Amino acid sequence: MCHKFPKAMVGAYKRWKYGQVDIKLGLVMAISAILGVQVGIQIQEVILKTWGNAGSNLYVSTMFIIVLTIVGAYVFKDALNMAKSKNAKEETTALAKRIQSINIPPMIYFGKIGAKISFWVTFPIGFCTGLLAATIAVGGFIGVPGMIYLLGVTSTVGTATELVIAFVMGLVGSVKWAMSGMIDIRLTLIILAGSLIGVQIGAAATTFVKPYLIKFVMGFIMLxxxxxxxxxxxxYLSELNIIPIEKHVLTALDQTSFIIMSLTLLAGALIIVFSMVRGKREIKRADAIAQVRVND
Structure with a gap:
């Protein structure tokens, strides 16, 4: 979490310059996200004291599997439907329209959505985002789909606004974890140094990548x-003495898990980069054709 909030700040600023960030929505959701972070940290501390590192790792992995499978399947299916549709433009879901009609004060107007939404509607989404961030350090797996399918923002705005939430709750959560002595500053700086390069590329990519492809990559990575x-x-089950498993089997499973995760993240990054390059070429080609028509 500590390495996340500085790059979230940089990413949010870059995306804000492209007009993709709803700052008000990000700050409002950050309020409940901070509460979620605190609850998530307390849960982790209890599990860590009771069952040790193995119990904590099992809890984190279980949350990963449950959340990413459910949300990832939904997002991936939606991306495929958008890709097959002749009109790939994002539309506000029926559920989001019903939620926008809920009138429970205080009502807040969000410019990127173009509608007033009750604060109490944003509260559970922000809370779950913070809770998940404190658990698996990736609250966006809940926050982004929540904003897209429940509040009615586009995938571009959702991924950009999530960076504002990530910055605020990451800062607060990092202070809390630091007080517990759970942060490795050297490792944080190493990760941050490399990730800032990716932030620059990612921010530029969202300008050219089609919305359905953003959802496709998000769902693909989640699953x-x-x-x-x-x-x-x-x-983790073996370390907790729940199921006895041979060491060589555990080693093979661990290596396979690492390879799958690494290749998944690499594939997602390559898809975005190639799509960005293709999108830029299409825009240049369209501009050239338009210029020829003007000259004629």
């Missing part, structure tokens, strides 16, 4: 990461 965590569960 395969969930699968990789399934392979990690036997090791």
């Amino acid at each position: 395969l990461v969930a699968g990789s965590r399934v392979l990690a569960v036997p090791q």
Whole structure:
């Protein structure tokens, strides 16, 4: 979590310059996300004291599998439907329209949505985002789909606004974890140094990548990461003396899990980069054709 909030700040600023961030929505959801982070940390501390690292790892992996499988399957299915549709433009879901009609004060107007939404509607989404962030350090797996399918934002705005939430709750959560002595500053700085490069590329990519492809990559990564965590569960069950498993089997499962996760993240990054390049070429080609028509 500590390495996440600085790059979230940089990413949010870059996306804000492209006009993709709803700052008000991000800050409002961050209020309940902070509460979710605190609850998530308390749960982790109790599990850690009771069952040790193995119990904590099992809890994290279980949450990974449950959340990523359910949300990932829904997002992936929606991406495929958008790709097959002749009109790939994102539309507000029927559920989001019903939620927008809920009138429970205080009502807050969000410019990127173009509608007033009750604060109490945003509260559970933000809370779950914070809870998940404190658990598996990736609250966006709940926050982004929640904003897209429940509040009615586009995938581009959802992924951008999530960075504002990530910055606020990451800062608060990092302070809390640091007080518990759970942060490795050197490792954090190493991860941060490399990830800032990816932030720059990712921010630029969203300008050219089609919305359905963003959802496709998000769902694709969720499902395969969930699968990789399934392979990690036997090791934690063995460490807790619940199921005896041979060491060589655990080693093979651990290596396979790591390979799947690494290849998944690499594939997702390559899809986005190639789509960005293709999108830029299509825009240049369209501009060239338009210029020829103007000259004629």
